Amino acid sequence: MRTLCRWVGQVVGIGGLTATYLLVGPVAVQAASCTTQTGPHQKQVESFLGRPVDGKQSMTDCKAIRSFQVAHGIRPTIGYAGPLTWRTMATILQQRTAGKTPNKAGKCPTNKGRIACVDLTRQLSWVQDGAKLIYGPVPVRTGRNGLETRTGAKRIYYRNIKHWSTIYKVWMPYSQFFDGGQAFHSTTKSLYTPPGSGGCVNMRTVDAKAYWNRLKNGDDVYVYGRKPGT
Incomplete structure (x- = not known):
């Protein structure tokens, strides 16, 4: 792939x-x-x-x-x-301000059951079931200017615990794809390193593993907001 x-x-x-x-x-x-x-x-x-x-x-x-x-x-x-x-x-x-109520403003849908939410503005992600927080929120690193993580309603359609990028020749552990070539996956670099990813949602290994254990093919993903600097 x-x-x-x-x-x-x-x-x-x-x-x-x-x-x-x-x-x-x-x-x-x-x-x-x-x-x-x-x-x-x-x-x-x-x-x-x-x-x-x-x-x-x-x-x-x-x-x-x-x-x-x-x-x-x-x-x-x-x-x-x-x-x-x-x-x-x-x-x-x-x-830090998000605390344990990252969806306080109600921007991520609460009527879809289990869903992974990605707020580009705060570079934050979490998993919720209805209005109940299941995991997170956790910091993420999304797409850089020109290769932004695309917004909207998505679904996980392909998972690979040790994915190899055939384009960039790099490992993408705990990959869960939800939109074209864009996926959740782990990185060992700081999540704040500019300018951003090539479109994926980068996560710390512990968080990518937790997402892997809590999500499955067909689960909803919702991406909204706008990353600072894009």
């Missing part, structure tokens, strides 16, 4: 630039360095990281921001509080 999605990673900087060097103001800063420049989202990033919120870049701020960027594959790792870093943090905050 040919598949259209894979885990996609690339060097992405502020404003979507892909380069080893990033132009910050009038000076080109090498990706391996730690910038002294204050970013446009300095206060928000400081607050997220539990740093003193003064809106001024410090070396300690930079190191904390860099650690976050390294952990989540955000490039360049120069400790700059830019749009991509803050967007990632804002998504994480939305996921």
Whole structure:
């Protein structure tokens, strides 16, 4: 079976630039360095990281921001509080706020029995049966700009516990396909690594395995919202 999605990673900087060097103001800063420049989202990033919120870049701020960027594959790792870093943090905050009531707004159908819900806006997924939460919510990584995970009502139609992508030559463990070449499957990379997948819904291994054990062919999937940055 040919598949259209894979885990996609690339060097992405502020404003979507892909380069080893990033132009910050009038000076080109090498990706391996730690910038002294204050970013446009300095206060928000400081607050997220539990740093003193003064809106001024410090070396300690930079190191904390860099650690976050390294952990989540955000490039360049120069400790700059830019749009991509803050967007990632804002998504994480939305996921935390969801708690155990991810469908509080009622956007995922509750009249279909067991269904896997995918909220692209919050990069969040869960399994529910009617209005009862069965598993999750869990963070996910969906399609990047131009290869977005398609929205709407779907159904799981093919499952392969150790699927091999014939297009991208990569393993896709615990694959459950629900729309063309798009599927739930596990990845070992950070779910926040930009720019996104090739259309699949990437999950941590523990969550992909839990979905595998709770879903079957014919089960409903509902995808809604819009991924930040797409």
